[in-house]
Amino acid sequence: MTTLATDQQDERLRSRKEGLRGALADVVERARGGDLGVIPVVVGLIVIWTVLQILNPVFLSSANLVNLTLESAAVGVIALGVVCVLLVGQIDLSVGSVSGLSGAVLAVLFVGEGLPVWLAVAASVVMGAAVGWVYGQLFNRFGVPSFVITLAGLLAFLGLQLYVLGTKGSINLPFDSGLVNFAQLDFVPDWLSYTFAAVAAVWLFVSGLLHARARAAAGLSARSMSALVTRSVALLAVLAFVVWYLGRTRGVGWMFVLFVALVLIMHYLLSRTRWGRAVYAVGGNVEAARRAGINVKAIYTSVFVLCSTFAAVGGILAAARLAAANQSSGGGDVNLNAIAAAVIGGTSLFGGRGTAFGALLGIIVIQSISSGLTLLNLDSSIRFVVTGVVLLLAVIVDSVSRRSRTSHGRA
Amino acid sequence: MTNVLSLRGVSKTFGAVAALTGIDLDVAAGQVVAVVGDNGAGKSTLVKILSGVHPRDAGTITFEGREVEIPTPAAAHRLGIATVFQDLALCENLDVIQNLFLGQEIRPLRLDDVAMETRSWELLRRLSAKIPSVRVPVAALSGGQRQTVAIARSLLGDPKVIILDEPTAALGVAQTAEVLNLVERLRENGLGVIMISHNMADVRAVADTVAVLRLGRNNGTFAVDEVSTEEIIAAITGATDNAVSRRTQRGRTP
Numbered sequence: 306m307t308t309l310a311t312d313q314q315d316e317r318l319r320s321r322k323e324g325l326r327g328a329l330a331d332v333v334e335r336a337r338g339g340d341l342g343v344i345p346v347v348v349g350l351i352v353i354w355t356v357l358q359i360l361n362p363v364f365l366s367s368a369n370l371v372n373l374t375l376e377s378a379a380v381g382v383i384a385l386g387v388v389c390v391l392l393v394g395q396i397d398l399s400v401g402s403v404s405g406l407s408g409a410v411l412a413v414l415f416v417g418e419g420l421p422v423w424l425a426v427a428a429s430v431v432m433g434a435a436v437g438w439v440y441g442q443l444f445n446r447f448g449v450p451s452f453v454i455t456l457a458g459l460l461a462f463l464g465l466q467l468y469v470l471g472t473k474g475s476i477n478l479p480f481d482s483g484l485v486n487f488a489q490l491d492f493v494p495d496w497l498s499y500t501f502a503a504v505a506a507v508w509l510f511v512s513g514l515l516h517a518r519a520r521a522a523a524g525l526s527a528r529s530m531s532a533l534v535t536r537s538v539a540l541l542a543v544l545a546f547v548v549w550y551l552g553r554t555r556g557v558g559w560m561f562v563l564f565v566a567l568v569l570i571m572h573y574l575l576s577r578t579r580w581g582r583a584v585y586a587v588g589g590n591v592e593a594a595r596r597a598g599i600n601v602k603a604i605y606t607s608v609f610v611l612c613s614t615f616a617a618v619g620g621i622l623a624a625a626r627l628a629a630a631n632q633s634s635g636g637g638d639v640n641l642n643a644i645a646a647a648v649i650g651g652t653s654l655f656g657g658r659g660t661a662f663g664a665l666l667g668i669i670v671i672q673s674i675s676s677g678l679t680l681l682n683l684d685s686s687i688r689f690v691v692t693g694v695v696l697l698l699a700v701i702v703d704s705v706s707r708r709s710r711t712s713h714g715r716a
Numbered sequence: 717m718t719n720v721l722s723l724r725g726v727s728k729t730f731g732a733v734a735a736l737t738g739i740d741l742d743v744a745a746g747q748v749v750a751v752v753g754d755n756g757a758g759k760s761t762l763v764k765i766l767s768g769v770h771p772r773d774a775g776t777i778t779f780e781g782r783e784v785e786i787p788t789p790a791a792a793h794r795l796g797i798a799t800v801f802q803d804l805a806l807c808e809n810l811d812v813i814q815n816l817f818l819g820q821e822i823r824p825l826r827l828d829d830v831a832m833e834t835r836s837w838e839l840l841r842r843l844s845a846k847i848p849s850v851r852v853p854v855a856a857l858s859g860g861q862r863q864t865v866a867i868a869r870s871l872l873g874d875p876k877v878i879i880l881d882e883p884t885a886a887l888g889v890a891q892t893a894e895v896l897n898l899v900e901r902l903r904e905n906g907l908g909v910i911m912i913s914h915n916m917a918d919v920r921a922v923a924d925t926v927a928v929l930r931l932g933r934n935n936g937t938f939a940v941d942e943v944s945t946e947e948i949i950a951a952i953t954g955a956t957d958n959a960v961s962r963r964t965q966r967g968r969t970p
Contacts, residue, residue: 311837315848519830579824582810586818589809596769596805597819598790657809710855 310526328532345702346650346666349695353670357677364677367553373669373676374557375488378564379404379623380639381668384646385571386615388664389608391647392575393587394656395444395451397612399458400643403436404620405635406466411621412476412630413469415484422484426621433617434610436462441606451609459640467632475631478624488625492556498548501562506541510534560622564665567615571661584608588656619643638689645692646671649699655707670695719778720745720908721766721797721877726775728761735761736932739775743877743908748899750911750919750940753929754952759912760802762929763881766910767799768792780876793819798875802882802912804866812836812850812857816869839868843898860891867898877908884918896922916945930954 336344357364383400390397407429415425436458443454470476478485493501510533517527551557575581586594587604595601623639624630648654649670650663674695678688723741727734736758743749753759764770766777768786776783779795786792792799806815813829813836822828822835836850845864847857854862863883870878880899884892899922902909913919919926920940928935928951936951 312833312850315846516830520833523830523834525830525833577827579819579821579827582814582818582821582827585810585814586807589807590805592803593805593807594818596767596789596799596801598788598793599819600790657807 311524313526325529325531325535328528343651343660343662343666345699345706346663346670349649349698350666350670350673353673353677353695357673357680361677361680363680367550368555369676369680371551371555371558373672374551374561375626376676377668377672378558378560379619379626380642380646380671381564381619381664382567382622383616383619383639383643384650384664384668385567385661386612386619387643387647388650388652388659388661389571389575389584389615390451390612391588391652391654392584392656392659393605393608394591395605395608396644396654397440397455397458397609397616398452398640398644399436399455399462400612400616400619401635401637401640402459402462402466403433403613403616403635404623404639405630405633406462406469407433407617407620408624408630408634409466409469409476411624412478413471415482416476416478422482426484429621430614430617433614433620435613436617437610437613438606440609440613441602444605444609445602463636466635470630470632475629477629480628484621484625485628488558488560488622489628491559493559493562495548495552495556498552498557499545502541502544502548505544506537509540510537513537560626563622567618568661568665571664575661580604580607585657588658590657616643638692641696642668642671642675642692645696645699648696648703651703653703653707654700655703667699718744718781720780721910722778724776724778726762726765726777727773728758728765728770729773734932736765736772738933739929740934741910741927743910745876745908746903746906747925748903748909748911748923749925749927750913750923751927751929752913752916752919752948752952753935756931757929757952758932759929760881761932763799763801763879763910763912766792766797766877766879767801768797790819793873796874796876797879798870798873798877799879800863800866800870800881800883802885804862806854806862806866808855809853811853812847812865815854815865816850816872818869820872835872836868839871840864843868843894859886860888860894863887863891863895867895875907877910878902879910879912881912882914883911884913884915892918916948919948920945928952 354365363369383404387397387400410432411425411429414420414428415422440451440454440458443449444451513528513533513536517533520527548557575584583594583599583604586597586599587601591601620635624634627634646667647659647664648667650659650665650667652659652663671692674691675688678691719742721743723739726736726739728736739758739762741749741751741762751759751762761770765772766786768789768791771787777786778784779797784795786795786797807818810818813832816836816839817832822831833850840847840850843864845861845868847861847864854865857865863886867880867883883895883899887895896918899909899911911919911923923940925937926940926943926948927937928948930952935954938948
């Protein structure tokens with residue numbers, strides 16, 4: 306008999322299958338226990354895409370999907386910030402207003418004052434960070450519930466946005482500026498897209514292999530070679546297909562690449578750093594986190610700052626995409642779409658559960674609905690209703706899986 | 717024996733209520749001090765002051781010969797005072813490893829989960845802990861297993877003093893014995909242990925000294941070898957004249 310890995314020695318552990326089948330069995334086992342991860346959103350996306358494609362064959366065309374990725378980026382970046390706030394069990398309702406204000410500040414500084422574009426962008430981002438810092442201070446010092454603080458922020462920053470824009474109400478960004486080019490016309494060359502896909506797959510394989518080696522060397526159970534190879538090949542196949550399909554028309558936009566890069570950075574920060582652990586701990590049990598020596602106030606401040614900063618970045622991207630900042634920038638459904646995207650992507654409203662990738666998947670669901678219903682020439686009234694129903698479904702899945710986790714001891 | 721931790725005249729009030737008044741307490745390295753008292757005697761408040769959850773209102777705390785302030789839990793960690801709270805303070809959404817290393821992860825900017833998992837297993841094996849997998853969320857563990865995780869976590873920072881708040885309150889017979897063995901091992905390693913307890917059998921089994929609190933005041937400190945359970949109970953209840961003490965008195969007078 307071979308010696309068991311350190312973490313597999315307890316006799317009560319049910320024997321795992323080796324290799325690929327073991328890895329698959331683990332996923333099924335976790336899902337049954339209510340640890341659904343991204344399964345509901347992927348299933349939901351497949352259903353939505355199928356229905357919309359049947360209703361209008363243009364929906365899954367390359368041109369429409371390219372548009373969808375570009376439209377996703379701005380609100381997706383905002384949703385990424387919302388994920389962070391939800392992870393600590395708080396909420397930011399003012400992301401729409403802050404993004405609108407950010408767009409307005411950018412336009413006024415860049416067009417009105419004639420500042421260089423990088424300076425205008427930097428000023429908008431710093432403005433967003435300052436808003437988040439103020440939220441953090443209000444929350445930590447006075448203990449006001451975050452939804453009230455940010456509800457006040459929603460109104461106040463909407464007012465500020467109107468004030469900044471002044472009587473004109475709308476400022477156009479010049480079409481020849483780098484910013485507008487970036488959002489509307491800049492696409493990654495095909496060869497570079499494929500390189501990105503290959504690098505991602507190789508990176509996944511190499512990091513997985515090093516990790517498995519380190520675990521094996523430490524006497525712990527490790528992923529098998531077959532599982533590692535399958536994982537990387539699957540990723541390569543999916544990415545290469547996406548690049549190829551989008552590449553049939555315009556390709557992958559740089560703005561979407563920026564969004565994905567931000568998702569990857571946030572994923573790293575949340576899952577691989579002490580700060581990320583602290584965020585999950587505060588969302589899970591704030592008293593435990595405090596007693597573990599975590600600076601809970603600093604964590605709250607940091608997530609509010611991140612959220613508002615991402616909202617500001619999202620506002621800049623939205624203004625660049627529209628080539629204008631106006632009174633309705635960041636208004637309407639931007640706010641709720643960003644929050645809905647985070648929740649649909651599997652971020653729990655109860656705190657302590659969710660991933661950065663949830664923002665990516667969630668916003669693609671939201672944009673798919675929006676784009677599909679627009680293609681059908683349906684009124685925005687119906688779009689709102691459908692988006693609302695999908696959001697409700699996502700929250701129900703969250704609540705039900707939470708109950709299931711409790712009964713399976715995985716809460 | 718030099719005292720690693722000494723309290724002199726420590727007081728704390730919550731509004732109109734004086735939770736602690738002029739508390740003195742000494743803990744030496746390699747000594748187990750049991751703090752006993754009735755409900756509301758101020759045991760939990762004392763724990764919270766020492767672990768940095770509440771600031772004290774008056775008095776001095778001397779740690780390793782220096783007078784110290786413990787304004788925050790992090791300050792208590794840095795000094796080397798570890799606390800296992802009665803409610804354990806574990807994050808149910810995190811797994812055993814994440815809970816063990818919470819706030820003191822190895823390599824903050826690129827977490828070294830292999831090293832942390834190896835350390836976790838070493839630690840749990842040393843405590844003979846019966847935890848099947850360290851990758852399960854704490855929500856999946858039993859009460860005794862959670863207690864073990866909480867105690868194991870307190871040992872990670874190489875503390876000088878460990879405070880155990882009712883460590884055996886929710887445990888079965890075997891797990892209680894295990895925890896008491898663990899307390900013995902902590903003492904052998906030269907740690908000062910403050911054990912809050914209701915259970916006289918546990919106190920007599922492991923403690924060297926018993927400090928009694930009553931209504932927020934010191935009500936006697938006894939060496940365990942030289943005191944009877946009845947005397948401790950008398951000090952806890954404040955009853956110098958009740959059935960128990962009378963019988964004790966009769967037994968002693970020849």
